[in-house]
Amino acid sequence: MQPVISIKALTKTYASGFQALREINLDIRRGEIFALLGPNGAGKTTLISIICGIVTASTGSVTADGHDIARDYRAARMKIGLVPQELSTDAFESVWDTVKFSRGLFGRAPDDAYLEKVLKDLSLWDKRDARIMALSGGMKRRVMIAKALSHEPAILFLDEPTAGVDVELRRDMWAMVRRLRESGVTIILTTHYIEEAEEMADRIGVINKGEILLVEDKTVLMKKLGKKQLTLLLQHPLDAVPADLASYPLELSADGSQLVYTFDAQSEHPGVPDLLRRLDEHGIQFKDLQTRESSLEEIFVNLVRGEGGRA
Structure with missing residues (x-):
């Protein structure tokens, strides 16, 4: 399937000489939720802009x-809805008027029924006659989303959409994002809440210092670059790990009561059953065990620090 967004050899250097983007090549699939992660100043907002x-x-x-953003700007821009980081709208307009105006700005014929649905989906219908200036920050954020959706775009950019909003709004917004994806809209988001990307995204892209470090399906990324950890709570404390178990990446807690086994998710190192068998041979017994896997946040931090390699 042809990508809905295709970026080829993209660079951006400002007059000051600062290079914000370096040779970006990226295809975004139609109908996916794509999360673009990176620290502040990585180039996320420049790329979206x-x-x-x-x-x-x-x-x-x-x-x-299919439309070149430079040669066929109007047609390309018609396909895109953008919710920027900064809240910027006419404070004296009503919610209804500002959303209706935004639809007309893109040359769309009036469709009050569609705009009503958008406002109801965003819990804004009861506020339709309120002036923007009278709304809370969370409600203003909802208005920005309604404006971005007013012309029925095929592609929706959400640049830090839940920054500074309450938990209820965040939950409502992600329910709406899921519905949009189900209707065929492609969602590209940047977020500092990495747990949201972990929950919502189909694919993850990591950008740092203007370069794409990695693009991967979320599940593949977490399996490929994640780590697994097994913690054994021992029946009796150990003074040291037996010497013939040195080949295992084992760590003994300071008080000798816990033994931690850490390994790569795709490691070919002998697995947990073999380790447990060897411990039993040494008479080392445990009363409980705990397991955990790396979160997307841990993988992201390691990538940015240069520990995860490049795509």
């Missing part, structure tokens, strides 16, 4: 749903 036609690239090309 170029795709949305707000910033001009230095070199390279971007197509959105």
Whole structure:
């Protein structure tokens, strides 16, 4: 299937000489939720701004749903909805008027029934006549999403959409994102809440210092770069790990009561059953065990620190 967004050899260097993006090549699949992760200043917002036609690239090309963002800007931009980080809208307009105006701005015919549905999905219908200035920060964020959806885009960018919003709004927004994906809308999001990407995304892209470090299916990424850890709570404390178990990555707690076995998710190292058998041979017994796997946040931190290699 042809990607809904295709980015080829994209760079951005500002007049000051600062290179914000370095040779970005990225395809985003139609109908997926793609999470773009990176620390502050990594280039996330610059990349989104170029795709949305707000910033001009230095070199390279971007197509959105088959339309070149530079040569066919109006057609490409019609396909895109953008919810920026910053809240920026006319404070004196009503919710209804600002969303209706946004739809007309993209040349869409009036469709009050569609706009009503959008506002109801975002719990804004009761606020439709309220002025923007009278709304809470969370409600203003909902209005920004409603504006982005007003012209029925095929692609929706969410740039830190849940920054500073309450838990209830965050939950409502992600329920809406799931519904949009089910209707065929492609979602690209940046977020500091990595647990959201872990829960929501189909694929993960990691960007740092203007370069894409890795793009991978979420489940494959967590299996490939994650670690597993088995903690054994021992019946009797040990003074030291037996010498003939040195080949295992074992760590003994300071008080000798816990034995921790850490290994790569795809490691070919002898597995847990073999370890338990060897411990039994040494008369080492345990009263309980605990297991855990790396979170996406741990993988992300390791990648940014350069421990995870490159794609």
